[in-house]
Amino acid sequence: ETGVTQSPTHLIKTRGQQVTLRCSSQSGHNTVSWYQQALGQGPQFIFQYYREEENGRGNFPPRFSGLQFPNYSSELNVNALELDDSALYLCASRGGRNTGELFFGEGSRLTVL
Amino acid sequence: AQSVTQLDSHVSVSEGTPVLLRCNYSSSYSPSLFWYVQHPNKGLQLLLKYTSAATLVKGINGFEAEFKKSETSFHLTKPSAHMSDAAEYFCVVIRLTGFQKLVFGTGTRLLVSP
Numbered sequence: 001e002t003g004v005t006q007s008p009t010h011l012i013k014t015r016g017q018q019v020t021l022r023c024s025s026q027s028g029h030n031t032v033s034w035y036q037q038a039l040g041q042g043p044q045f046i047f048q049y050y051r052e053e054e055n056g057r058g059n060f061p062p063r064f065s066g067l068q069f070p071n072y073s074s075e076l077n078v079n080a081l082e083l084d085d086s087a088l089y090l091c092a093s094r095g096g097r098n099t100g101e102l103f104f105g106e107g108s109r110l111t112v113l
Numbered sequence: 114a115q116s117v118t119q120l121d122s123h124v125s126v127s128e129g130t131p132v133l134l135r136c137n138y139s140s141s142y143s144p145s146l147f148w149y150v151q152h153p154n155k156g157l158q159l160l161l162k163y164t165s166a167a168t169l170v171k172g173i174n175g176f177e178a179e180f181k182k183s184e185t186s187f188h189l190t191k192p193s194a195h196m197s198d199a200a201e202y203f204c205v206v207i208r209l210t211g212f213q214k215l216v217f218g219t220g221t222r223l224l225v226s227p
Contacts, residue, residue: 002156033213042203042217043157056214090157100145100164100207102215104156 002026004105006091012111013081021076021108023091030095032074033102034066037088049074078110086112115140115206117187119218127226132176132191134221136204139185146187147205147215148178157203163187174198199225 003026013019025032031050035043045058049068063079072093078085088109092102120135138144148160161172168180174197178189187204204218 002158004156031213035215040220042219043215044217045214048213058214092157094213100147100162100213101159102157102213104158106154106156 002103002105004091004093004103006089006105006108008108009106010109010111012113014113015081015083017081017112018077018079019081019110021078021089021091021110023074023076023093023105025072025074025091025093026103028095029093029103030072032068032072032091032093034074034076035090035092036060037090037107038084039087043090046076081112083112086110115144115208115216117146117204117206117216117218119202119204119221121221122219123222123224125224125226126194128196129193132189132194132198132223134189134202134204134223136187136189136218137185138187138204138206140206145207146178146180147207148172148176148187148189149203149205149217151201151203151220153200160189160202194223194225196225196227199223 005024007022033048034046037043048056052068065077067075088107090107091105116139118137146163149157161170163170163180171177176191201220208214
């Protein structure tokens with residue numbers, strides 16, 4: 001158990017819809033990042049939040065957006081869903097020391113039809 | 114830019130035999146390298162990490178990896194496979210300056226037969 005929880009675990013949407021995925025970080029962790037893992041691929045970095053501010057972003061379009069709340073929980077929002085957005089979305093948190101270790105949740109599996 | 118290449122998409126071993134999962138890296142400076150494991154329907158878990166200290170790194174569950182700069186490799190090994198080792202393994206390089214970003218390889222699926 002990493003202490004990182006994500007919801008929902010599975011969901012199905014149709015093309016063009018919007019989705020919100022949620023993440024509760026491990027206690028005391030003020031940094032959260034989101035990754036997209038397509039089937040058969042390694043996770044790809046979407047963005048990172050530190051103390052409610054986005055401070056790093058991967059190669060994803062603006063329709064992928066996020067929020068981090070004062071309790072360090074986080075949301076990933078995806079607008080105008082496309083078929084290629086079907087993937088496992090992973091949330092990861094870490095504390096203040098930049099040791100390189102991230103604590104991952106079990107993910108939210110999104111299917112876009 | 115940093116990247117990693119996992120040379121095998123699937124590796125099959127018998128229980129009790131050695132495991133070798135291969136990873137090569139590319140980095141413009143001394144990298145920090147990791148191996149993560151992903152069991153079915155589970156989140157990613159850190160197995161071990163190299164951060165420029167000892168070149169032979171020991172991790173959890175009997176795994177270890179050796180950093181070889183001359184070969185730009187960071188292969189994962191285990192002397193004796195166990196059924197519970199069956200999972201997806203990811204070699205990862207990390208950028209530690211500025212915001213932290215993990216760059217994952219494409220993964221190697223380890224299959225362990227009785």
